[in-house]
Structures are given as structure tokens and as C-alpha cells.
Amino acid sequence: MLQIAVVGIGNISPAHIEGLLAFPDRCQIVALCDIYPEKAERAKEKYHLDCRVFDDHEKMLKSGMTIDVVHVCTPPYVHGEIAIHAMDSGCHVVVEKPMATCLKECDAMLEAEKRNKVTMACIAQNRFRNQIYKLQKVLESELAGKICCAHVNSNWWRGHCYYDLWWRGLWEKEGGGPTLNHAVHHIDMLNWLEGRLPSGVMAMLANLMHDNAEVEDLSLAMLEYSDGSLAQITSSVIHHGEEQGIELQCANAKLSFPWSLKAEVSRSNGFPEDGGNRELMDKLQTLYEEIPDLTYEGHTGEIDDILSAIESGTRPLITGEDGRKTVELITAIYKAGFLKERVSLPISQEDEYYSFDGILNHAVRFHEKSASVENFMDAGITLGNYKR
Template identity: 70%
Template sequence: MLNVAIVGTGNIAPIHVEGLLEFSDRCKIVALCDIYPEKAEALNKKYNLDCEIFDDHEKMLASGIKIDIVHICTPPYVHAEIAINSMNAGKHVVVEKPMATCLAECDAMLEAEKRNNVVMSCVAQNRFRNSIYKLKKTAESGIAGKICYANVKSYWWRGHSYYDLWWRGLWEKEGGGPTLNHAVHHIDMVNWIEGSLPEEVTAMLANVMHDNSEVEDLSIAVLRYQDGSLAQVTSSVVHHGEEQGIELQCADAKISAPWDVKAEISRPNGFPQEGGNKELVNKIEEFYKSLPDLKYEGHTGQIEDVLNAIENNKKPLISGEDGRRTIELISAIYKAGCKKEIVKLPLSKDDDFYTFDGLLKNAVRFYEKATAIENLPPDDITVGNY
């Protein structure tokens, strides 16, 4: 039985609790920690956990309670500190997205993982959605041809009051806007499906709807890969409808999540033939439908994978290295958008955007955050579908 502690009991923590409770024969939640202990107590009561409550993660780690895994569900600016302290105490770590605020923090976390011989996994739960897993498998099959263009749509909508929360909308606390905190899911997806980082990145950042926030609420990035193919990533909290997805325009067909497939065939004059390539569409559809569904989706699927990794002494599907790659691409988008230049990858350790201080020094501050409330009303949240 693996004992689990959760640090940070805000909006995302209940999803972790519910995922962990699916495996009550393999793990048990023994501690909850939050700088607002009343929030931890409320979560404890809601799920009848009967666990210890702490207001500081270092007190928790020093308490003597047997803890095997620490789930980190706090704002991004303390992810690295809590993860490193937990791993130095011999605990495995599951850290919510984004892994950290910069590459320097990611590298310090990876060093702590290796030195302490523990497992660290960064949450990217959409890899455990049938739509994304099956899209990747279909792309890997080669039936649709090589990927020529990926269109990544991280479309979310957040009202003005979203950025009233004290730590949101500040570069030094949130680390950025939707590029870091929302599109992180979809940027991980494109990294996973493409299998590599792009060679070049350019981007534009804007804040068009939230004048109570320093950070962007919209960014559009264009990526160029070694083989000459392109990708476009739109990161937004201004899109009504929250229609998220990823579309792959391959040499012979388009495949996407939400699932759709189209395939053109040429007339002698180069224009598309009416009806398209029905034979190829049917072949792709048959392959897609032949793929078995995952037993568990979302956070629950990732939690199962982490438990398997710890129990079998192996790497989880989503490792710290995966989390670092996502932060590297996000850092490149911010550099391109803030400095208005084409950025080449990989980023070196002497690059300003390798460190959080460098990001803060160069960040574009769209507005001055004038409102800061301690807590927003508790309510349901949206965590996306793709």
C-alpha cells in the first residue's frame, strides 16, 4: 500500500483525490497540505479521507507520517521547491502542470529525482484520453502519410474575475498566461505526437480581455520542424465555446481530435476530386476503430501509470524529461513573443529565458494587476476535453 500526500487543495485537487480513490487497494491518502488549512479540512471532510492536515509542506515532510508519493497541486511558482524538498525526503512526486516556471527549475528537479532514486511524473492527463492516444497511434501507423502541418487549438474561456485571485495574472506567481497554464496540455500533445521539439519558433502575445492581469490571455505561435513541416499553436482564455483539439494535415489525409478524417484525391488538373479518397478514409477509419479503449482516462489513467511505475521500478509514461520538453517549447514561445524574434531550439543555459529571473526581466506586462482576493468562491471548474 502506497501512502499519498496532496499539497495544494484548490480547484484541481479533487480530481487527484477521485483518481487516487479508484485504486484504494493500492494507495491511501494520508495527508493534505494547504497554506489555507481550512481548504484542506473541507476536502478531507468531503471525501471522508480521515487524514492529517498541514499548513506547510516542510512540516508535513518532517512529521514522521509515512508518505510514499507527494502530489503537488499548488500554483506553479512553488512546484520546484516542493518537488525538490519532497524528493530529498525520499518521496516520489506527481507534479501538476506546468512542471515548473523555467528550464533551470526543471533541471534542478530532474537532478533531485536522479540523486534520490525516486520517480517523478508531470501531469499531462490528455495523453490518457482515447481521442489523443488513438490519434497518436493512427499518426504513427503512417497510413495518413507524414505530418506536414499540425494545428493545435487550446481554446479556453475565462471571465474577468478569474484573474482576481491573488496569484493569477502575475508573471512572478503564475509564470505566464494560457501559454503556460492552459496550452501546456496541448503543447505536450504536439511534442508527444511529433516526437521531437521544433527547430524554430516565432510568436505573438496579446492581452485582449483581462485588464486585471499582467500576463497574456492570447498567444499564437508558429513552429518549424527539422523536416520542414510546420505547426501552429493558439493558446487562449478568450475563446467562447472552449473548443479544443489538434488537427494533423498529413501527406495523404487529415486526422484530428475530436476524431475526423478527410482524404483528397487529385483530378488531372490538380484540383480535388469530388468525394475524395474513400478507400483511404475507410482504411484509416478501420485502423482507428480497431484500437482498444483505455481502461482509465484523464488523471485516473495517469495515476494508474504512476502507481505501476513505482510498483515495478520503471519510468512512468510521462516523465520529468517530458515535462521539461514542454517547458522548453513554452519558454521559446515566450522569448519569441516578448523579444519579437525567431527563436532557435534548444535553448542554452546562458539564455535569459532558461531562468525564471530572465523571464521576469524580459516579460511584457500588459496591465498592472490591481485586484487581489485570497480565494474565489468554490465551484466546478472546466479541465478540457482534448
């Protein structure tokens, strides 16, 4: 029975708590920690937990109680610090997205994992959605051919007051806008589907609807891979409808999430034949339908995978190395947007953008955040196309 602590009892913590509670024979929540302990007390009462409450993660780690796994659900700027402290205390760690605010922090976390011989997993729960999981399996079959062009839409909508929360909208606290904190899901998916990082990135950033935030509320990025194929990423919190998706234009067919497919076949003059390549589309659809559904989806699915990895001494599906790749691509998008020029990957340790201080020194501050609130009374969140 693994003993679990959850640090940071904000909007995303219910997904972790409820996911953990789905496996009562495998794990037990023994501690909740938040700098606002009353939030932890409310969660303890809501979920009928027999656990201790702390207002500081270091107090928790030094309390003498047995903790096997720490879930880090705090704002991004303290992910690295808390994760490293937990691993240095001998705990396995599950880090919410994004893994950290910069590559330097990611590498320090990976070194702590290696040094302490523990497991660190990074949350990218949308890999554990049936449609995305099956899309990856269909792509893996190679029936659709290689990816030639990918379109990634991380389209969300957040009201002006979203950035009133004290840590949001500040480069030094949130680490960025939707490119880092919303599109992180889709960027992880893109890296997973491509199986590689791009060789170059160009980007533009803007803040159009949130004058209470320093960070961008919209970014558009173009990616180029070593074989010349391209990808486009829209990262937004200004899109009405919150319609997210990934479209893969492959050599033989188009595959999309939400699931759809299309395959053309050429007439003698090069124009597409009416009805397309029905034989290939039928094969792809049959393959998709024959892939069994996941037992658990979302955070619960990823928590199941992480528990299994810790129990068996194997690696989780989404490792710290995966989290680092996502942060590297996001860093490249910010660098390209700040400089307004093409940026090459990988980003070296000598690059100014390798550290958070370097990012902060170059960050474009669109507006000044002049007022804030400590907490929102309404803790409800929306998930766009996704169901928890």
C-alpha cells in the same frame, strides 16, 4: 500500499484525490496540505479521508509519518521547491502542469530525481483520453504519412474575475498566461505526436480582455521543424465556446481531435476528386475503431500509469523529461513574443530565458494587478471538450 500526500488543495486537487480513490487496494491518502488548512479540512470531510492535515509541506515531510508519493497541485511558482524537498525526503513525486516556470527549475528537479533514485511524473492527463490516445496510435501506424502541418487550438474562455485570485495573472506567481497554464496540455500533445521539438519559433502575445492581469490572455505561435514542416498554436482564454483541438495535416490524410479524418486523391489536373480517397479513409477509420478503449481516462488514467510505474520500478508514460520539453517550447514562445523575433531551439543554460529571473526581467506586463481575493467560494471548473 502506497502512502500518498496531496499538496495544494485548489481547483485541480479533486481530480487527483478522486483518481487516487479509484485504487483503494494500491494507495491511501494519508496527508493533505495547503497554506489555507481549512481547504484541506473541507476536502478531508468531503472525501471521508482518514488523513492528517498540514499548512506547510516542510512540516509534513518532517512529521515522521510515512509518505511514499507527493502530488504537487500548487500554483506553478512553487512546483520546483516542493517537488525537490519531497524527493530529497525520499518521496516519489507527481507534479501538476506546468512542471515548473523555467528550464533551470526543471533541470534542478530532474537532478533531484536522479540523485534520490525516485520517480517524478508530470501531469499531462489528456494523453489518457481515448480520442487522443487513438489518434496517436493511428499516426504511429504511418498510414496517414508524415506530419506536414499541425494546427493546435487551446481555446478557453475565462471571465474578468478569473484573474482576481491573488496569485493568478502575476508573472512571478503564475509564470505566464494561457500559453503556460492552459495550452500546456496541447503543447505536450503536440510534442508527443511529433516526437520532437521544433527548431524555431515565432510568436505574438496580447492581453485583450483582462486588464487585471500582467500576463497575456492570447498568444499565437508559429513553429518550424528541422524538415521544414510547420505548426501553429493558439493559446487563449478569450475564446467563447471553449473549443479545443488538434488537426494534423499529414502527407496522405488529415487526422484530428476531436476525431475526424479526410484524405484527398488527385484528379488528372491536380484538383481533388469528389469523395476523396475512400479506400484510405476506410482503412484509417477501421484502425481507429479497432484500438481498444483505455481502462481509465484523464487524471485517473495517468494515476493508474504512475502507480504501476512505481510498483514495478519502470518509467511512467509522462516523465520529467517530457515536462521539461513542454516548458522549453513554452519558454521559446514567450521569448519570441517578448523579443518579436524568431527564436531557435534548444534553449541553452547560457540563455537569459533559461532561468525564471531572466524571464521575469524580460516579461511584457500588459496591465497592473491592483486588487485580489484570497480564495473563490465557487470551486467549479470547466473542461471544454474534455470530460473528467
